Amino acid sequence: MTASFPELNLRAREIFRLTVEAYIQTGAPVGSKVLAGSKGLNLSSASVRAVLADLERAGLLSAPHTSAGRMPTQHGLRLFVDGIMQVSEPTAAERLAIQQQLANPGPLEDALSRASELLASLSAHAGVVMMPAREPELQQIKLVPLGDRRALVIMVGQDGMVENRFIEIADGTSAATLEQVSNYVTARLAGRTLAQAAAAMRRELADGRDALDAAAHTLAEQGIATLSQDAARRPILIVRGQARLLDDAALEDLERVRSLIDDIERSEQVARLLDNARQAQAAQIFIGAENKLFSLSGSSVIASPYRDREGRVIGVVGVIGPTRLNYARLVPMVDFTAQSLGQSLDRSAGRVSD
Known part of the structure; x- marks a missing residue:
């Protein structure tokens, strides 16, 4: 009963x-x-x-x-x-730490990694951030020379999302060549995902209908191949702080902790679990056997979606730990981190579009 x-x-x-x-x-x-x-x-x-x-x-x-x-x-x-639980909002110091840590612009993975490390540090458990598998429609691609035979590829989605990638380029590749390729790719992105645009550009390049000089033609072929492969590596899932699960209480139940760490390593299953929180308005709590992934380790997950400027869900942030998580403290903290991460990514998108 x-x-x-x-x-x-x-x-x-x-x-x-x-x-x-x-x-x-x-x-x-x-x-x-x-x-x-x-x-x-x-x-x-x-x-x-x-x-x-x-x-x-x-x-x-x-x-x-x-x-x-x-x-x-x-x-x-x-x-x-x-x-019964009465939540306690993050302190002013915790809010400031979260906002400062997520304020710096940079590649998408860097922002997600900072958010994951931040949650691990503030919660003393494992922090996790997930960006679900998707093929965003792109609005702009810009290639920026970095020296040392590398270029930074800035990809701006129609939803405002910004992602940075690095590609290798040939010695002596000029800024003018990079700009020519940037303009060529951007002109063919309208209403298309990268995979769709890449397929169309491959046909143009193969038929010689690209109107690019030799250096730009070669770079376009190389860049399309690299970026198409990169897009296939989603979802992005970053977990930090697994070692924090080995606290004093855990030492009495090492088998459970080992099981939990093994569960966390199954990134596809963790991503599937976090995906269940995408449609929520605020943090979702999964306790013990309520989710199959952590049923044996008897662990809990607090997860909250983060959104773009239009309110569309981009991904999910969360904390994974034992069932004795401090839910009252961590639920609002995960929510605030999700809000701050979404705002940070929006600011980054605004800087690039400007």
């Missing part, structure tokens, strides 16, 4: 709340003596034990050992998250 939040009386709700919060803080089962000493409870240990027994029978708590305290079940954690 499992209980729902409205079925609990005020005393049971308060003891349940204190039990879950203490468990999240320590990672250890919570005893009646600890709860009886909680501020404002004013109950004897015997009275607390009786309520804990009722909560266990209701399927909200469990006792790993007969003499140990109680800890929330997966159903209990879900009840706590959905009906």
Whole structure:
């Protein structure tokens, strides 16, 4: 039998709340003596034990050992998250750290990597950022010489997304040649994905209908091949902070942590899980066996979509850790990071288009 939040009386709700919060803080089962000493409870240990027994029978708590305290079940954690938890917004210092870390322009992967590292650092768990597989329609491509036989390719999507890539170029390739290729490719991008434009340009290049000089012709062929291969490597999934999962509490359950780290390494499955949060308006919480990927490791995921200036979902950011995640603190933090990442990518797009 499992209980729902409205079925609990005020005393049971308060003891349940204190039990879950203490468990999240320590990672250890919570005893009646600890709860009886909680501020404002004013109950004897015997009275607390009786309520804990009722909560266990209701399927909200469990006792790993007969003499140990109680800890929330997966159903209990879900009840706590959905009906009892009071979120705590990021502090001013945390907000400033997030905004500053994501303020710098740069390649897309750099921005995603910074967001993932930031969440790992602030949460003390694993941070993850995903950009789903897609073929965006492009608006502009610009080639910028970098020296050392390399050029930076700036790709601007019609949705404002900006991605940077590096390609190798022949010695002596002039800025004029790069500009000629940039203009040639951009003129053929309207309403097309890179794959569609590349197919059309290959036909033109093969038939000699491109009106490019020899150097630009060669560079266009090389660039189209490189960028087409790069587009096939999606989705982009960046995970940081796996080592943070090995905290003191985890040392008592190394097998579970090893299982969790193995799960995280399965990038395609993680991306599929995060994709479930794309249509949400705010952070989504997946607890334990609610998702098949982390059912064995008994882990939780907090994930929130980030959007472009038009409100369209670009990808998902999140935190992965044990079920005793500090949901009240991390849910608004993941949401704020998602908002800040979307704003940062929009600013980057504005700088390039200008």
